[in-house]
Amino acid sequence: MLVEGVHFDRGRLDDHAIGARAAGANLSDIAAMAARPLCLVAGFGLPEGFGGAEQLAAGLASYGVPVAGGDLSRAPVLTLSVTAIGRAERPLLRSGGRPGDRLVVTGRLGAQAVSGYTLPVRPRLAEGLELAAIATAMIDVSDGIAGDVRRLAAACGCGATVWLDRLPLADGATVEQAATGGEDFELLAAVSPGAQLPDWVTEVGVLSEGAAVELVDAAGTARELHGWDHFR
């Protein structure tokens, strides 16, 4: 669910971009399960006087995934709830990683934070399907790797170490933006120790025994960094 004032600001994104963002964020979850999208279903909550429903719908459809249905309602602030439905022969879960698995990410991190969360979302659908061949667990980086690595590790029953100096930084991004900015919608995967890595991922850490998750700098010092929390 994307809620005006919580997830987006109508001053920064036009209605088409808001619809696209809602679709892209959900398609990113499909990518993270190594699935192929079949369709989208959307509920829009529209505030009094809002005239952009057609633009929202056009943005929603902009990834070429059919919009199979949905509903409209009155709401106090613009609210979009999108469900992406996909199919996977063998869905890749968050929970299959084991100690010793390497942690890799696609693309670069922090670009959305640098842009003020206005860049188009590019769900990593093709990359998700390809990573399925070597990944033991996968998640999309929606709240910043500092948060999402904790979710992945917890689901695997593991701890983890992330090397902050190895994070692939977007142009102009600080390590903090890359680790905690969120909404980059890259994929974070655990891969078997012996797997051959494609050249479009970056190795950023490792799963470990125990439950401790540490983000360490180049000097080996753990940093207190946390992903974005809607409820914070």
Add this chain to the structure above:
Amino acid sequence: MLVEGVHFDRGRLDDHAIGARAAGANLSDIAAMAARPLCLVAGFGLPEGFGGAEQLAAGLASYGVPVAGGDLSRAPVLTLSVTAIGRAERPLLRSGGRPGDRLVVTGRLGAQAVSGYTLPVRPRLAEGLELAAIATAMIDVSDGIAGDVRRLAAACGCGATVWLDRLPLADGATVEQAATGGEDFELLAAVSPGAQLPDWVTEVGVLSEGAAVELVDAAGTARELHGWDHFR
């Protein structure tokens, strides 16, 4: 999407009942397509200080349909968006009716309006499957038959007549409540003229040539009645 202050009032329904209502309304859509539910996906938008998420989730699961996933977000008012996923060998659409088809409804109408919209929702899943054998088009009565018959007729490219004196009234319900009160979640089907009707439906009208939809009283006078409109 169910929005506090638009679709429900937290003074009248507890959190379990709100969750159940969100599930029931969506399962009613599955029933209207003569489908079998597979799972539910839910997004909850929770206002500051709200402590009832577990009760919402328990209500959501109360029909025995698995809850496959979802997300939580902050929102200015309690907001529930549920997607029901079902499977039908041959989905029954709103659009298959033809002039001369009889209009039938399940159950009785107006009970929710009489109760102040606090009665549990009972989606007509079994009835939907059974009606599929004789129905040419079907819709669930969510906004009152006065509104939903217009949607059905328009989708069929037909007009329609509804005989208000034949509406099956819930105990204590007026004809107005039965026609316009909404949220009864009964099924309204068009059935072939020669079909044998089950004894648990009531014949309330007929599809006609043209585009005019009339709700007529016992004297044959058309009444100006309209279904509930969230945007009115």
